[in-house]
Amino acid sequence: MQTEQNLTNSEISSFPAKIVVIGGGHGLSTILRGLKKNPSQLTAIVTVADDGGSSGALRRDIGVLPPGDIRNCLAALSADEDFFTQVLQYRFSTDSGVGGHNLGNLLLTALANITGSFEQGIQELAKILAIKGTVTPSTLEDVNLVAEVEFIKDGKIVQETVFGESKIPRNKGKILSLSIEPSNVSANPEAIKAILAADLITLGPGSLYTSILPNLKVYGIAQALSASRAKKVYICNVTTQPGETDQYTCYDHVSVIQNTLPNVHIDAVICNNFHEYNIPDFVSWVKINQKILDEFHVFQGNLVDDQFPWRHDSDKLSKMLIKVYSDLISTINIS
Template sequence: MGELQPKVVVIGGGTGLSVMLRGLKKQNLDLTAVVTVADDGGSSGKLRSELNMLPPGDIRNVLIALANTEPLLEKLLQHRFQQGEGLAGHSLGNLLIAAMQEITGDFVLAIKELSRVLAVKGQVLPATLQKVHLSAELTDGTIINGESNIPLAAQNRGIKRVFINPTDVKPLEDAILAIQQADAVVIGPGSLYTSVIPNLLVNGIKEEVLSTKAKKIYICNVMTQPGETDHYSAVDHVNAIEEHVGQKFIDYVIVNEGEISEEIKQQYRAENAIPVASDKQLLTQAGYRVVAESFVNYHTYLRHDAEKLSKSIIQILHHQI
């Protein structure tokens, strides 16, 4: 008999989640990704309104991250059409998910079938099967509706809170089950208010995350995000999540303490983004277990080092941190 694989549930959306999952899929883990479905922009937004389906973009990125595919197939699935009436702007992966939903008549089944075709490690689940609209209350009291509108509208003003409509959405049962059985629940990395927090606003998911005995790990972003987390430090990220959930619940916070070169900082300053201060001491004093190392990788953009992140998660699972 082989050793039982630890069960890890990762909650989030966007690029940050996909990057981390590329590292985690190489580990001996039973993985479940619970993915946000609040996206309403770009190709996802069009398919959402035209085909009355859940937005497939974040799901697509996670499927590809966990798939055992050739680089060319990945390139094909991520390919975005540049021309063609009605086709321009859509990625092939999004259209595949839309087609599979039409064939199977069910979004979750469509993801399962595609997962089989792509040899995906673990399971990829939407947080809910209901259509969710994200809104934000800005610090000046303005209400902004629509996930894609929030970062732009919040620039120079800041976000006080986000909320979803309808407020009584039901969670996906498989997602609840996965959280109940988890050894670790990993939140983030990803856009704080538009990718990470929306999942925790779904009825049932928040409650399960709070009541599970699993280790709760938050992976803090490396850089601030214009319109969402301007001037935020690691403590601000943690506070925002816990304020939305209504109580302190995170056990571990993973922060980057690696040096970021002046050249890269300059590149990001042009986009109004700065490195997130790690706040190691403040977090430790507040009772969190802090894992602070160099977690950055740079190609054209700064990303988390997926290998190092997954090693830290494994160490937490095995009580080595």
């Protein structure tokens, strides 16, 4: 379904009171930035599988859960996002004693140690930033990603097991499967509560294999999604991601989600259909094909950020989501 961006009063008034967004990375921050402008109860459920950069170093050296994705979501929901993003992203020189770390990661780590819990540390930083909404990890346990990747080496097709979120995209191969280790980590109770209470749940946008799926692999998350009566919407990325979704169509993306959640009905899929900007050579537009139109309830429109067209525009995406929810509710009422 093609949709326009202008909203009616009816669509705005029908937007749900309780929204849960699931993912990680920059994609989750993007949707939060747009949704926080609406009078809804907003919860972000965030992956903690990151093992690279400052987050990975703090995870290895101190034993704290990786704070990076959590920090980005808190900044996106803060009262003064521009200022607090600069503060939290401030990175110390590699020549200093805290070489390469950014202030937000150090602050969240410190608050976790002071309060005695990572989750409590998040809540304290949320108070400092006066955020609109709630940010919570999908699990409070240490978890790593394991992928089976197929790639070409010396002219031959090779399969290899890749351990670690930061290493998975580096092989530039095809991801055959993704799992978490240990496989029996339990979901954060607060994440389960939010899912079961939600009116609307979005999966994405964000890295398919390293931001969205890690949450869905945590024991209890898929089960809660299956039990939830909320409308579930998958938001497909605007462009492919090197080493993860090269040459993927919208159908390929949502198929991975549906295969991971075989007992969960995806009520709608949101896809971008505007491809008139120049984008970097190492990515390509994620295209809509007939197969996804035949098998899923698809909403499409111009969702790209004019300045960074390989990303979603926060306002365009939030408006599209309002229209999607209104349409889904109207369908129920009519039937």
